[in-house]
C-alpha cells in the first residue's frame with residue numbers, strides 16, 4: 001500500500017462515523033495515530049535528512065551550552081545528591097547524548113549526581129534513543145508522566161515540543177469565534193467546515209492570556225489557533241516537580257503579538273522535506289504540522305500551577321550568556337579540518353540567527369528555586385521583548 005494510505009483511510013473512517021472532527025483531533029491523528037501518525041512512523045528522521053532541523057540536531061554545541069545552564073541549576077539547588085533532568089520529546093536523542101557526554105567529560109561532580117529521564121511517546125523514536133544512548137544506560141530512564149513516579153528535584157526540559165501539540169483552530173465570524181472542523185466532500189477529500197466551539201476552555205484561555213477578542217477589531221475570516229494541550233501538560237509538570245526548574249524552548253509570540261489582528265492567517269505551518277507551507281491536508285502522516293507557541297500562555301498557566309516565571313528571553317541571548325561567543329572565538333583560532341570548522345561556524349551562527357533559531361523563545365520557570373544569570377541580565381537590558 002502506498003505510504004500514508006492506511007492513515008488516510010483511518011481518518012476518513014473516523015470522519016464518516018463522526019460527521020466532522022475538530023481540527024485538533026485531525027492534527028492529533030495525523031501526528032500521533034499509532035503506527036501511521038507522523039511521529040510514530042519508523043522512517044521518521046529529525047535533522048538534515050528529515051523534514052526539519054532543530055537546534056539539537058544541528059550541532060552538539062546546543063546541548064553542551066545548555067549543560068552549562070543545568071550545572072548552574074544544580075548549584076542553585078545546593079548540589080543535591082540526585083539532579084534529575086527530564087527531557088520531554090527527545091526526538092533522535094541527540095540532545096541527551098550531548099548533555100551526558102559533555103557533563104561526563106567536563107563536570108564529573110555534576111555527572112555523578114545526574115539522572116537523565118526521557119518522556120517520549122513515539123515507540124520508534126524511543127527505540128532510536130535507546131540505541132544512541134546505550135553507553136549511558138545506567139543513567140537513563142524512560143518515564144511516563146501518567147504513571148506514579150518519584151517527584152523530581154532538577155529540571156524539566158523541552159525543545160520544540162509544545163509547537164507539536166495539537167491545536168484548536170478558530171475563525172472569527174460576525175462578532176464571535178467559530179471553530180474549524182474537518183469533514184469530507186463528495187469525492188472523499190478533506191474539507192473544512194465551521195461549527196461551534198468544541199471546548200469551553202477556549203473562552204477562559206483568552207481571558208487568561210489577557211486578550212479580549214471583542215476588542216481586537218478582527219475582520220470576518222480572521223484565523224488563529226489555541227493550544228489547550230499546554231494547560232494539562234504544565235499542570236502535570238508542576239505536580240511532578242518537587243523543586244527546580246522548567247526550561248522550555250520553542251518558536252512563538254507573546255499573546256499580544258500572537259492574536260494581533262494583522263496575523264489574520266494564524267501560525268499553522270507544515271514541514272515536508274524542508275519545505276514549509278500551510279496545507280495540513282496534503283502529505284498526511286508524512287509531514288509535520290505545527291503551530292507557534294503562545295509564550296504568555298506558558299507563563300500565565302505556569303504561574304497558576306505554582307511555577308514562577310524566572311526568565312523569558314530569546315535563544316540567541318540565552319546561548320550567548322552561556323558562552324556561545326567564547327566558542328565562536330575558540331573555534332576561529334583552532335587549526336582543525338577546514339570543512340568541519342566551516343560547518344561548525346555556520347551552525348553556531350544558525351543557533352543565534354535572530355530570524356531563525358536565535359529568535360526562539362526561552363522560558364525558564366522555577367518551583368522553590370531561583371537562578372541568577374548575571375550575563376543574561378546584562379544582555380537583556382535594552383532588549384525589547
Ligand SMILES: C[S@@+](CC[C@H](N)C(=O)[O-])C[C@H]1O[C@@H](n2cnc3c(N)ncnc32)[C@H](O)[C@@H]1O
Nearest residue numbers: 039054056088089090091119121122159160164
Ligand atoms: C519537533 S520534535 C523535537 C525533538 C527534539 N526535542 C529536538 O529538539 O530535536 C517533537 C518531539 O516531541 C515528542 N512529543 C510529542 N508529543 C509529546 C508529548 N505529549 N510528550 C512528550 N513528547 C512528545 C515527539 O515524539 C518528538 O520526539
